[in-house]
Amino acid sequence: MYPNWILQRAYLTPLRKALAYKGQSWTFQELNNLSIKRARQLSALGIQQGDRIAIMGPSNPDLVVMLYACMHLQCEMVMLNRRLSQEEVAYQLEDAEAVTVFVADEDVLKLPPKTAHHLFSTIAKGTEDTLDIDKEWPLHQTTTIMYTSGTTGFPKGVRQTVGNHQASATASVFNIGLQPEDVWLCAVPLFHISGFSILVRSLLYGNQVYLYDQFDVETITQNIIDGEVTHMSVVAVTLERILHTLEQLAMKASPRFKLMLAGGGPVPVDYLTRAHALNLAVAQTYGMTETSSQTATLASEDAIRKIGSAGKPLFFNQIKIAEPNDDGEGEICIRGPHVTPGYIGRFAQKSATIDGWLHTGDIGYIDEEGYLFVIDRRADLIISGGENIYPAEIENVLLTHPAVQEAGVCGKHDSRWGQVPIAFVVLKEQVSIEQLQAFCSQKLAKYKVPKEIILTDTLPRNGANKLVRRKLLQ
């Protein structure tokens, strides 16, 4: 049994700052008191210990308090991506069999009609019961469930346990160090593992989080110049915007700023060179929802020498290449206490690991010094502004349109987002491109809607008649 992180942190360092948002700040004691109150309000609504609930809201203190309240209740939290379409949300709620949804008032229209829900504002006005908060959590308890797609295009609900999150936070600190005065800037969504793991680290380390509900590049860059923050999680596109803003202002990062942790795909060399000139250390990281964030990280001092590498594993985990070819290339497999115990819903029976090894579907190799290189993403994964897009998911949507015979989706280079999805379609009936895009917009999050749809006579297929997506662009 391990201590309830929120209670323990509030006990150990009650007066340390925990959270800053738009000029206001909260101590660990204050966040604990607010979240216990919220937990008792949820309990009065009939929410019980261990219930599986879903949560949707923008990244702000209300959401943090709601998350911590649910953690006090040891609920399994389905973290809804607020950029999803109603149809996508409906799929996840049905698959997860969530008891109810706690939704920020401004997000209620994002829920499918007739979804059972409680508004944040209503909950906050409710009466409290006298619930006792559990002081301990078991390691195997599911804290969060995050949906991620895969080869089939059907999103899978990935469980992340107390033990997964703890192992991830611990391995991270063994890698990049820790000081009590560290402050992590969070402008990545809390519903993704990149954002939620910042909250976990804050609770375990006793560090403050500077939270943003959106990527406000001017204010964030100013935080970095002033040294108000020491760490930040970025994707390539947000890193570039910060670099650009620093260059425009002819300013550099404060010496107090320590590290940019860059996830969601490789960072272009040009960005690394520019970052170096601006005093910004960048550590590239490779991870996924199934590994509760970082699995391998490239130290900033190796960024140029090992360009293109995802680095070495964090202390508690191992990486190997399954069935390597003569060049040592094969599927990247990951093992460690940060790896999910498995999925929920329709994939609950599918084991996430084989003999403890997560087979990522990504292709890569490990060089003679032990550095990992990722050379091809699983299932032709498209990474657009840090969001994962699985071609099969978009193809599945296109194929449900009565006019579409065949569909193939791939990523196309984009100077702003890194990649954007484009579709190749073989028609069986007449339909306009605009109609197809409108159809996709109804069913898919905006960032998944193909930026281009190209009509064609045939799609490239291999001998087994399987679509070869990497040949689509040719």
Next chain:
Amino acid sequence: MYPNWILQRAYLTPLRKALAYKGQSWTFQELNNLSIKRARQLSALGIQQGDRIAIMGPSNPDLVVMLYACMHLQCEMVMLNRRLSQEEVAYQLEDAEAVTVFVADEDVLKLPPKTAHHLFSTIAKGTEDTLDIDKEWPLHQTTTIMYTSGTTGFPKGVRQTVGNHQASATASVFNIGLQPEDVWLCAVPLFHISGFSILVRSLLYGNQVYLYDQFDVETITQNIIDGEVTHMSVVAVTLERILHTLEQLAMKASPRFKLMLAGGGPVPVDYLTRAHALNLAVAQTYGMTETSSQTATLASEDAIRKIGSAGKPLFFNQIKIAEPNDDGEGEICIRGPHVTPGYIGRFAQKSATIDGWLHTGDIGYIDEEGYLFVIDRRADLIISGGENIYPAEIENVLLTHPAVQEAGVCGKHDSRWGQVPIAFVVLKEQVSIEQLQAFCSQKLAKYKVPKEIILTDTLPRNGANKLVRRKLLQ
């Protein structure tokens, strides 16, 4: 399964310095290579994976390599205190049923006659076999066994597992922080948990250890003045000697020096005030062999405000007071992943915990802010220069002398060692004090031999005829 710490650290940061000793230094890769070679030499001698062996030697790189070799072999290491008498060593070897003893050449005469052993020098000259080193260790694997006495005076062999040591190192870093360039000075014995835990932290954190085979106050103080080291584990008596040396030199600690971790009993207020004036931050810690080192630590910023307190628990553990009286005082109980799973040998059947709680035997209370105060040590424990001395163990020895009728031992204040043991004896035959002391010297480590033996007619006993040791001095 968790990675073999030594292999993993050598893989992740092969070229970082791991160990410095008398002007020489070794990287993690070098220590790994040396210890794999040593493991293969041990294997060639017939030592098998999982064997329980005992180790004795001074704190130097030879011992470190031997410890790491045994860890590669996943041996259970009985850590012999080289200050013990032959009789005490014989008890531990017999109780532990150790297969053999690996002994430094200079310590061989400390072993009981006819003890099966291998000299460090002989092992180092032996042939190697081709043993494969296991890449993973299970959490429940016993890494170390350290003997500690208790109420009965019969030393108990305490198991410390991979999981115990990992949890301890992790909780410590969440408390005091970590930077890759941190260097921990180790002048406490490696056979004690205070010393061994420094090696564990070095492997997990990738930090360097400055190792000393004895407490060389001039050189150590110079390391602190020069800022060559950032952390050090001390007991009150060694802290005082460093303070005294700094004062004599009219020098202060380097700003690079971060923290003195002071264990083995409370630090006098006077020392804290002097340390403050010399730029030395002191964090007092409360822990024991059963908790794999620190369990609670008083932050240096609270040192004066909470004088006499042992602080708050480290993140992963909990402390409670069992059956408190009206003033809130009762037995201190500890729970967490750092608590031993139990004992070996004659105490193997005795559970170390009740419902997961270790009952320490120490008496204390927790104040309104959650700070622990230890007010009375278990079994009238005497702490002399950081070494634990259990009165019952000395009484048991005295009672085996044919001239002794009754014996009672207690601690007496000593300006240098904090406390020293003194004995009160009721005779049934004539014997001289010198003869009794010589008798004790044969059977007990030097620091346990009573500094005074006082002849008396009766010993203070309570209604149940039980010795009341705290009344001995009156």
